[in-house]
Amino acid sequence: MTTDEAVIEGDWEYRRLQLPPGVSRISAAIQLSIQAEFSGWELSNVRLYSDGTRRVWLRRRRTLASVGLPGPIV
Template sequence: MLEYEYRELRFARGTSRSATRQALAEHAEYGRWELARVRLYPNGSRRITLRRKIIRQTRTI
């Protein structure tokens, strides 16, 4: 079974789309995060949830 770890990012109302896109691209490229959920609130702020797989190593003898 796959296990994931999650990270939540919040962007204020005044944050541009390009700045948000650049931040998400950096997380995806360097941290191997993938987009799990985007929530846009009525006041214009965004809450973005990222996830990545947890890789467990099994012990071999």
């Protein structure tokens, strides 16, 4: 799983993840649910490409409490 730096837009913080073709749908769902549970991220957008790569956009609302939370686990 690769990740880019966060993009801040208004009250939201976005982060893009790229999952390689070999990651199963169930494994991807588990990885994303862990991010949601422990880092406050929610799913914004998923794109599945013909080679099997998935690009996922996560988002979370920017608050004083979320400033100290970690980003996605790579």
